[in-house]
Amino acid sequence: MKLGIINYGGGNLQSVRNALRCVGTEAEYVDSPQRFAGLDALVFPGQGAFGDSMTALRRLDLVEPLRDWIQADRPFFGICIGYQALFESSEENPEVEGLGIFKGRVVRFKSLPDLKVPHMGWNRVELPRPASLGWDGAERNPFFYFVHSYYPVPEDPAITGGVTGYGGDFVSAIERGNLIATQFHPEKSQSAGLRLLANFVKKHEKAEVGSPA
Amino acid sequence: MLTRRIIPCLDVDQGRVVKGTKFLELRDAGDPVESAVAYNNQGADELVFLDITASSDGRGTIIDVVERTAARCFMPLTVGGGIRTVADMRAMLLAGADKVSLNTAAIQNPQVVNDGAAAFGNQAIVVAIDARSNGDGTWQVYTHGGRHRTELDAVAWAAEVCRRGAGEILLTSMDADGTKAGYDVALTRAVSEAVTIPVIASGGAGNLDHMVTVLTEGKADAVLAASIFHFGEHTVGGVKEYLASRGLPMRV
Numbered sequence: 001m002k003l004g005i006i007n008y009g010g011g012n013l014q015s016v017r018n019a020l021r022c023v024g025t026e027a028e029y030v031d032s033p034q035r036f037a038g039l040d041a042l043v044f045p046g047q048g049a050f051g052d053s054m055t056a057l058r059r060l061d062l063v064e065p066l067r068d069w070i071q072a073d074r075p076f077f078g079i080c081i082g083y084q085a086l087f088e089s090s091e092e093n094p095e096v097e098g099l100g101i102f103k104g105r106v107v108r109f110k111s112l113p114d115l116k117v118p119h120m121g122w123n124r125v126e127l128p129r130p131a132s133l134g135w136d137g138a139e140r141n142p143f144f145y146f147v148h149s150y151y152p153v154p155e156d157p158a159i160t161g162g163v164t165g166y167g168g169d170f171v172s173a174i175e176r177g178n179l180i181a182t183q184f185h186p187e188k189s190q191s192a193g194l195r196l197l198a199n200f201v202k203k204h205e206k207a208e209v210g211s212p213a
Numbered sequence: 214m215l216t217r218r219i220i221p222c223l224d225v226d227q228g229r230v231v232k233g234t235k236f237l238e239l240r241d242a243g244d245p246v247e248s249a250v251a252y253n254n255q256g257a258d259e260l261v262f263l264d265i266t267a268s269s270d271g272r273g274t275i276i277d278v279v280e281r282t283a284a285r286c287f288m289p290l291t292v293g294g295g296i297r298t299v300a301d302m303r304a305m306l307l308a309g310a311d312k313v314s315l316n317t318a319a320i321q322n323p324q325v326v327n328d329g330a331a332a333f334g335n336q337a338i339v340v341a342i343d344a345r346s347n348g349d350g351t352w353q354v355y356t357h358g359g360r361h362r363t364e365l366d367a368v369a370w371a372a373e374v375c376r377r378g379a380g381e382i383l384l385t386s387m388d389a390d391g392t393k394a395g396y397d398v399a400l401t402r403a404v405s406e407a408v409t410i411p412v413i414a415s416g417g418a419g420n421l422d423h424m425v426t427v428l429t430e431g432k433a434d435a436v437l438a439a440s441i442f443h444f445g446e447h448t449v450g451g452v453k454e455y456l457a458s459r460g461l462p463m464r465v
Contacts, residue, residue: 014309018284048334116411116434118336118380122258122464123215143216143464145289147311147336147380166215188289188311190253 001205004030006044006066006082008056016045016079019187023198033065041204042069045187046081050106050150051093053081063099070101070179075204077197078181080148083174086181087152102174103155115167118149125162125172125184132161134180136199142192144184146172151183178204216464217428217456218258218435219449220413221442223248225294227266228274246281252442253286255449258464260286261314261383261437264294276308283309291339293383299328306333314383316341317356320363320370323377330378335410340374341383342367344400352400359387367400368407375408382412383437389417393440396423401431413437421447421455428461 005016007029020027020043027043030036044066046053057063070076070086078086087098090106098106109117124141131138151170154160161180162173173182180200186193224231229243241247249260260282264275272295279292292305293314302313319326319340329338343359344352344367352367371382384404386397396417405412414433418424418441427433441447450465457463 012306012309012311014307015283015287015311018309019287021284022287047336111409114432117409118411119215120336120381120411121215121218121434146215147289149335188287190256190287194287 001025001040001201002038003027003041003043003201004035004039006042006046006057006062007031008046008053008060008062012047013045015185015187016043019194019197020201023194023201025201030062031060033061036065036069041075041077041200042066043077043079044082044085045079046085047147048081049092050081050084050090050098051096053085054093054096054098057085067099067101070099073177073179075178075200076180077200078179079185079187080183083181083183084150084152086174087154090150092150102152102159104153106150106152108150109167112167118147119166120147121145122189123164123166123172123184125164127162128160132175133203134161134175134196134199137195138192144172144182144186144189144192146184148183214462216258216462217433218413219424219452219456219463220259220261220291220435220437221252221257221449222261222263222415222437222439224263224265224439225275225278226264227268227271228278231265245278246285248443249282249286249290252449253288256453256464257288257449258435259289259291261291261293263314264292266295276304279305279308279310291383293339293341298325299332302329302333302337306337312337312339312381314339314341316343319374320354320356320365323373326374326377326379330380335378335380338379339381339383339413340371340379341385342371342374342404343385343387344397345387346397346400350399352397352403355387359390368403371404371412372407375410379410381410382408383415384412384433385415385437386417390415392417393419395419396427396431396433396436398427398431401427401433405432405434411435421452424452425456425459425461428456 159174161175164172291312297318354365411434413435415437
């Protein structure tokens with residue numbers, strides 16, 4: 001299995017690579033359209049600002065190959081900015097267009113007394129029951145590590161993969177076909193996070209066995 | 214519900230843990246990576262390395278420690294000590310740190326907080342504040358382990374670094390540090406109420422009820438502790454279970 005990590009010059013990519021290595025997969029960095037060739041699965045991690053990330057993706061000509069990849073329902077795991085970027089726009093940088101794979105907007109946590117922003121630390125993710133195979137082995141409403149000030153509000157409730165409470169509920173994970181995307185950082189979520197990444201790798205390794213050589 | 218965080222801190226001098234860790238049968242108790250892995254296995258919520266290496270030629274060793282830790286511990290890692298510039302921050306983050314902690318550098322050049330936040334995001338920038346009580350309900354910022362008094366009011370300085378883009382404050386009471394008599398709850402509360410970002414309380418933990426108090430009355434979002442863990446008095450898991458039994462939201 002050949003797994004790529006989108007590298008647009010932001011975020012702690014090494015952590016994602018380390019986590020994937022820990023679950024048995026070596027990943028390579030994808031920083032040009034050519035590097036999509038031969039990949040079986042793609043991870044899009046990231047931290048930092050929505051606008052900077054989208055601008056960097058455009059500069060590297062990664063927007064179209066990413067859209068094509070996701071629209072073809074090829075295996076995809078988005079993390080943090082790699083989740084937010086799937087939507088149309090963000091309050092963080094309203095003038096910058098997102099990938100627009102899903103309808104909806106990325107919004108900031110409301111200013112409430114005693115609600116610290118960024119939402120930083122370990123919080124529960126409520127999974128629908130039954131949860132998809134991607135969550136195999138997960139505890140009931142597992143804890144994951146979050147660090148963010150913005151979150152997407154998907155228009156389509158059918159893609160909701162997990163919900164988290166922080167000054168109200170927000171959609172902390174989405175799933176559709178071979179796509180999963182999370183606001184939290186599995187690569188920083190100890191065993192719960194490694195399990196989720198391992199499930200992703202395992203699912204798409206299996207698919208590969210059945211496909212023609 | 215967001216849980217409160219328990220964050221062990223390891224002081225590292227030229228790549229070796231200072232004060233030693235006796236809490237486990239480690240192959241090499243002086244290796245910070247071994248200690249980090251042990252804390253990871255105990256369910257620590259995050260980890261802080263404080264590099265206290267004085268000589269500049271020993272500084273590179275922390276990079277190696279961070280790289281080796283990030284390859285084995287899948288939890289957030291903060292590195293502080295000797296970080297002065299955006300280039301220093303980048304080196305730590307590329308090595309696998311998630312956040313860097315700035316102390317004196319931010320006081321000498323507050324713009325470095327803005328620059329770091331712009332380059333790496335607010336979440337990556339922790340500002341460490343060492344404060345001492347003035348005895349009149351105000352606190353002064355100190356540097357150099359509490360030896361140098363600055364002109365800064367601790368609460369006002371916390372609010373300023375928050376405006377400048379810090380994502381978190383690591384607040385140490387120099388009065389309480391090392392006393393084991395409890396955190397400075399009034400200081401922690403004053404800072405926590407003055408900022409919109411999370412505050413990590415540090416200095417003075419002697420028992421678990423001290424942690425309860427600073428997380429409730431002190432309004433801290435997290436507690437940093439060193440000796441309470443290093444000397445095997447408590448495991449991280451044991452602490453979290455106790456705090457949970459006292460009604461605090463914990464990941465147990």
